[in-house]
């Protein structure tokens with residue numbers, strides 16, 4: 001038997017070449033990454049445009065994953081590894097459960113599916129319809145957004161409705177920024193592939209995508225689980241002010257500590273302000289400029 005961890009080459013959704021951690025077994029290569037510490041396996045499958053999950057392992061005959069129908073698989077696999085490395089290296093977290101859980105992604109879910117989600121056990125990505133979205137695994141901030149839903153589920157457990165749900169969404173957007181800090185947009189690498197410069201949401205200017213950025217404009221609605229993708233603009237704007245003031249290095253420590261230590265399933269925006277202030281106090285002191293920047297950020301979005 002000649003099973004072995006191998007290194008392959010692949011083409012991503014946007015035509016870029018990347019190196020892949022793959023696995024060779026019985027004459028076939030798999031998107032199966034055994035290189036992470038403490039057993040966190042990263043594995044990628046395809047739903048073959050149907051809805052059955054997880055589908056079947058993505059395979060290749062020669063470890064050159066360059067076919068057009070493999071691009072979504074390549075990016076889902078590669079970016080899941082990047083996000084695993086981020087949580088391990090930056091926050092000493094071993095996978096989303098901090099116990100080396102395998103990270104499973106399935107691409108080619110249904111047809112023309114303009115959506116991505118964490119289903120409680122794995123990530124799932126549509127291919128998009130080519131107008132609203134390109135295949136959604138083609139953006140690192142999208143993959144980080146989805147894996148962070150899993151981290152949130154295993155830590156704060158923020159209930160996916162109303163203010164706690166908007167915080168859940170915001171945490172995923174904020175860690176999407178930490179993974180992809182080149183811009184304040186979310187999903188820009190896969191959103192409207194025929195239009196450049198736009199994204200699904202903006203941390204710096206939520207209004208440009210129909211989101212409020214102040215408590216006074218909180219949207220009371222029953223749709224979207226109480227507007228979780230709408231009202232996330234308010235904590236997202238606070239995060240923008242915070243990061244712009246204290247920088248990514250301190251902000252990501254504060255956000256990770258608040259998410260994993262202080263937030264609870266029913267936390268609201270005011271509780272989030274307190275959690276982030278407590279984390280800032282723990283890490284940098286309650287008289288620090290860092291602490292004051294966090295307080296100022298939430299004051300500016302109208303959260304007391």
Ligand SMILES: Cc1cccc(C(=O)O)c1OC(=O)C1CC1
Pocket residue numbers: 114115116117118141142145146169176186187200
């Ligand atoms: C595209 C999409 C649709 C519905 C829900 C989500 C969701 O995961 O909440 C979603 O993914 C995102 O928001 C990622 C950041 C681009």
Ligand SMILES: [Ca+2]
Pocket residue numbers: 141177180182183184185186187188
């Ligand atoms: Ca981005």
Ligand SMILES: [Zn+2]
Pocket residue numbers: 145149169172
């Ligand atoms: Zn989300």
